[in-house]
Amino acid sequence: MDRNTVIGLVLIGVILSVFTIVNQPSDAEIKKEQKELALQKKQAKEVAKAEAIAAVKSKKTVASFKNTSSLLKKETKLIRLENEKLIIDFSTKGGKVAAVYLKEFESYKNFAKKDGKITALELFRDGDALNELVIPLNGKKIHTGSYIFDIESQTKNAITFTLDLGDGQLVKNRYSLNPNKYDINYSVNIQGFGGKVSPKNIGFNLQTAFRKSERLFSEQRKMTTICFNNRESGLDYLSEMGNDDEVAEEDFEWIAFKQSYFSSILRPDNGFIKEGSSFNVFQYKEGHPKMWTNLKDFKAKTNLNFADANNSTVNMSWYFGPNDYETLKSYKHNYDDILNFGWGLFRWINLYAVQPMFNFLSSTGMGLGIAILMLTLILKFILMPIQWKMFVSSAKMKILKPEIDELNAKYPNKEDAMKKQMDMMTLYRESGASPLAGCVPMLIQMPILLAVFRFFPSAFELRQQSFLWAEDLSSYDSIWNFGVNIWFYGDHMSLFTLLMAGTTLIYTSLNSGNMQQPQQPGMPNMKVIMYFFPVMMIFFFNNYSAGLSYYYFISTLVSILIMLLIKWFFVDEEKLRLKMAERKANNSANPKVKKKSKFQERLEQMQKMQQEQLKNKKK
Numbered sequence: 001m002d003r004n005t006v007i008g009l010v011l012i013g014v015i016l017s018v019f020t021i022v023n024q025p026s027d028a029e030i031k032k033e034q035k036e037l038a039l040q041k042k043q044a045k046e047v048a049k050a051e052a053i054a055a056v057k058s059k060k061t062v063a064s065f066k067n068t069s070s071l072l073k074k075e076t077k078l079i080r081l082e083n084e085k086l087i088i089d090f091s092t093k094g095g096k097v098a099a100v101y102l103k104e105f106e107s108y109k110n111f112a113k114k115d116g117k118i119t120a121l122e123l124f125r126d127g128d129a130l131n132e133l134v135i136p137l138n139g140k141k142i143h144t145g146s147y148i149f150d151i152e153s154q155t156k157n158a159i160t161f162t163l164d165l166g167d168g169q170l171v172k173n174r175y176s177l178n179p180n181k182y183d184i185n186y187s188v189n190i191q192g193f194g195g196k197v198s199p200k201n202i203g204f205n206l207q208t209a210f211r212k213s214e215r216l217f218s219e220q221r222k223m224t225t226i227c228f229n230n231r232e233s234g235l236d237y238l239s240e241m242g243n244d245d246e247v248a249e250e251d252f253e254w255i256a257f258k259q260s261y262f263s264s265i266l267r268p269d270n271g272f273i274k275e276g277s278s279f280n281v282f283q284y285k286e287g288h289p290k291m292w293t294n295l296k297d298f299k300a301k302t303n304l305n306f307a308d309a310n311n312s313t314v315n316m317s318w319y320f321g322p323n324d325y326e327t328l329k330s331y332k333h334n335y336d337d338i339l340n341f342g343w344g345l346f347r348w349i350n351l352y353a354v355q356p357m358f359n360f361l362s363s364t365g366m367g368l369g370i371a372i373l374m375l376t377l378i379l380k381f382i383l384m385p386i387q388w389k390m391f392v393s394s395a396k397m398k399i400l401k402p403e404i405d406e407l408n409a410k411y412p413n414k415e416d417a418m419k420k421q422m423d424m425m426t427l428y429r430e431s432g433a434s435p436l437a438g439c440v441p442m443l444i445q446m447p448i449l450l451a452v453f454r455f456f457p458s459a460f461e462l463r464q465q466s467f468l469w470a471e472d473l474s475s476y477d478s479i480w481n482f483g484v485n486i487w488f489y490g491d492h493m494s495l496f497t498l499l500m501a502g503t504t505l506i507y508t509s510l511n512s513g514n515m516q517q518p519q520q521p522g523m524p525n526m527k528v529i530m531y532f533f534p535v536m537m538i539f540f541f542n543n544y545s546a547g548l549s550y551y552y553f554i555s556t557l558v559s560i561l562i563m564l565l566i567k568w569f570f571v572d573e574e575k576l577r578l579k580m581a582e583r584k585a586n587n588s589a590n591p592k593v594k595k596k597s598k599f600q601e602r603l604e605q606m607q608k609m610q611q612e613q614l615k616n617k618k619k
Contacts, residue, residue: 074092074148075148076091076092076093076148077091077092077151078090078091078092078098078099078126079091079092079151079154079159081156081157081158081159081175081177082103082177083157083177083178083179083180083181084103084179084180085102085103085104085180085181085182085321086100086101086102086103086177086182086184086320087100087101087102087103087120088100088101088175088177088184088320089126090159090161090175091126092148092149092150092151092161093145093146093147093148093149094130094131094132094144094145094146094147094149095144095149095161095162095163095171095173096129096130096131096132096145096173097129097131097175097186097318098125098126098127098129099122099123099124099125099126099128099129100122100123100124100129100264100320101120101121101122101123102120102121102123102262102320102321102322103118103120104118105118105120105121105262105322105463106118106119106120106121106464107119107121107122107211107212107213107214108213108214108215108464108472108475111464111472112471121213121262122211122213123210123211123213123262123264123320124208124209124210124211125211128208128209128210128211128294129207129208129209130145130205130206130207130208131145131204131205131206131207132144132145132146132204132205133171133188133190133202133203133204133205134202134203134204134205134301135171135190135193135197135202136197136201136202137165137169137193137196137197138196142165143205144163144171145205147163147165149161149162149163149171149173150162150163150164152172157176157177157179158174158175158176158177159174159175159176160172160173160174160175161173161174167192168191168192169191169192169193169196170189170190170191170192171188171189171190171191172187172188172189172190172191173186173187173188174186174187174189182319182320182321182322182327183317183318183319183320183321183331184317184318184320185315185316185317185318186266186315186316186317186318187313187314187315187316188204188304188313188314188316189311189312189313190202190306190309190311190312191310191311192310192311193309193310194308194309194310194311195309195310196309197309198309199305199306199307199308199309199312200275200303200305200306201276202303202304202306202309203276203301203302203303204301204302204303204304205299205300205301205302206255206257206266206298206299206300206302207297207298207299207300208257208264208298209290209294209295209296209297209298210224210257210259210262210294210295210296210298211293211294211295212292212293212294212295213259213261213262214260214261214474214475215472215475215476216475216476216543217292217295218543219260219475219543219544220259220260220295221283221295221296222240222241222260223240223258223259223260223340223457223458224240224258224259224260224281224295224296225237225238225239225240225244225258225281225296226238226255226256226257226258226279226280226281226298226300227255227256227258227337227338228248228252228254228255228256228279229252229253229254229256229333229334229337230249230250230251230252230253231250231251231252231253231271232250233250234334234337235334235337235338237258237338238279238280238281239281242283243281243282243283244280244281245278245279245280245281246278246279247277247278248272248274248277248278248279248302249274250274251271251272251273251274252271252272252274252277253267253271253272253333254266254267254268254271254333254335255272255279255300255302256335256338257298257300258323258338259295260323261322261323261460261463261474262320262321262322262323263319263320263321263323263338264318264319264320265318265319265335265338266316266317266318266319267316267317267318267319267333268304268305268314268315268316269314269315269316269317270305270314271305272302272303272304272305273303273305274303275303276301276302276303277300277301277302277303278300278301279299279300280297280298280299280300281296281297281298281299282296282297282299283296284296284297319331319335322460323338323339323458323460324460324461325339325355325359325460326359339458340454340457340458341355341451341454341455341458342450342451342453342454342455345447345451346447346450346451346454347451347454349447349448349451350451350452350454350455354375354379354451354452354455355455357375357378358371358375358455358459358461361374361375362461367465367467368461368462368465368467368473368547369465369467369468369470369473369550372467372473372547372550372551372554373554375551376551376554376555376558377558379448379555380555380558380559380562383444383445383448384562386444386445387559387562387563387566388566388570391563391566391567394511395567404424407420407423407424408420410423411423449555452548452551452552453548456545456547456548456551457474457544457545457548459474459547462474462545462547467546467550469495470496470546470550472546473545473546473547473550474545474546474547475545475546476490476492476494476497476542476543476544476545476546477494477495477496477497477546477549478492478493478494479493479494479495480492480493488539489538489539489542490542490543492542493542494541494542494543494544494546494549496546496549496550496553497537497538497541497542497544497549498538499549499553500537500541500549500550500552500553500556501534501535501537501538501541502534503553503556503557503560504533504534504537504552504556505531505534505535506560507556507559507560507563508530508531508533508534509531510560510563
């Protein structure tokens with residue numbers, strides 16, 4: 001960048017700064033604008049009042065106005081019902097579920113107080129949620145969530161709200177709590193809309209904004225989304241990473257507003273129909289008033305499929321509770337599908353292997369940290385034959401390394417790549433070694449490693465369970481809080497993450513001696529990549545579940561111990577060297593016995609074709 005360019009940029013910056021300062025509104029202008037806004041609000045209220053008075057004078061809407069007028073005078077009330085597991089506040093405004101508290105659980109903020117008592121976890125509070133009908137009537141849409149309902153009846157465990165819209169048009173919301181259950185019964189009844197409203201056009205809106213309940217807001221948000229169970233294709237869901245929306249493509253059985261460890265799931269007896277149904281997740285941006293209090297905004301526009309508009313009732317079950325596998329599974333409606341155990345093979349491994357073993361171990365009464373240790377040892381014992389194969393293959397490749405280096409020196413040119421490959425294949429075949437013999441066992445282990453990566457962050461059992469220095473295995477285990485946020489690392493140091501990275505580095509070092517260096521320019525150095533990976537783990541796993549880092553730490557540590565035991569007590573490298581040399585000598589002495597593999601035959605054919613092409617070029 002030359003001097004003139006720099007001077008020009010500076011002048012432009014100065015001009016823009018001066019322009020911004022000069023055009024700032026004065027205090028008088030700001031006050032004037034505020035007065036105008038206040039006047040506009042006052043005028044809007046007067047217009048609304050005038051419209052209401054005009055409605056009084058209209059004979060056709062006298063009954064409707066009397067009802068509306070009485071509703072305007074009413075105040076919103078909150079009515080609290082509870083059972084052994086739930087505390088629910090119901091609001092007369094909208095006749096809705098206004099707030100939900102879970103009595104057996106508490107937020108991390110209250111958990112960290114260590115006061116010896118459980119302060120009920122606030123799933124959402126009044127103002128965070130809405131459940132309402134949307135009725136198209138007389139050219140307008142009536143949102144029942146904006147009206148004050150009457151309390152028709154109330155008992156210890158049930159309440160019924162009624163909204164009288166006049167002309168015999170009624171909406172009734174009834175709720176009842178089940179003893180010692182996380183779900184409540186919810187029914188919506190409509191009366192008197194026959195001939196005025198098509199039942200297929202009556203919508204049902206559901207909105208929720210869950211409150212922060214875990215230690216790290218960013219990690220809790222990453223596992224927060226809307227899930228819905230399609231009648232034919234099964235579970236579908238919106239993105240967990242940001243804003244997303246979707247229109248229902250088929251009828252669905254239930255809808256779940258899911259966060260990291262708790263969910264609300266609404267299931268009508270006859271399900272929802274796709275007409276008019278859509279879903280939306282909105283993630284707050286910096287500066288939004290809910291940025292540091294709520295996770296995301298969930299909105300669902302659905303269709304309850306009323307049978308008729310004259311007198312029809314839709315019965316529903318509404319779950320407010322933990323994302324615990326056994327609890328969700330007990331409802332027998334595939335609620336457990338919302339748990340992010342991975343897809344395909346990874347999910348099957350978690351559901352039919354890892355989860356049952358973990359449940360059994362934790363049910364014995366041992367601590368969760370010991371249960372993870374035992375689970376790791378069991379999985380390692382199952383995979384021990386694979387690790388044996390990997391070690392023997394690694395030892396053979398280590399023995400052959402000098403001869404491989406000789407072949408690399410013998411064929412330094414690209415033109416001789418085919419010859420070098422053929423000679424290497426012959427060397428591997430005669431000595432009984434194979435570079436793929438170590439890769440195949442690793443590929444067998446990978447699904448388990450990846451499955452566990454999904455299992456522990458989703459395991460509700462780890463939530464607020466301590467082990468050693470980790471106070472909560474579902475969150476990070478900080479041993480040093482910096483007080484400031486370091487980009488790409490965080491504001492703390494997790495010890496289990498450091499231990500995991502350290503053991504991975506040691507394991508890499510023990511296996512790096514068998515790794516071949518790239519012989520062609522431009523090829524990546526695998527040793528550098530393998531050493532770089534453990535370092536990156538320090539940054540990548542720093543905010544992750546301590547239970548996950550602890551598992552990987554123990555798993556890698558056990559792998560190192562098994563490898564050393566095999567090396568010291570079970571596999572004699574010197575004997576293996578002699579055995580390989582003997583096999584190679586026998587194959588060299590009996591060339592007729594040798595049989596070429598199909599791969600080697602193809603290499604020879606390709607080499608012949610390459611030689612012919614070179615001859616043709618010389619001509």
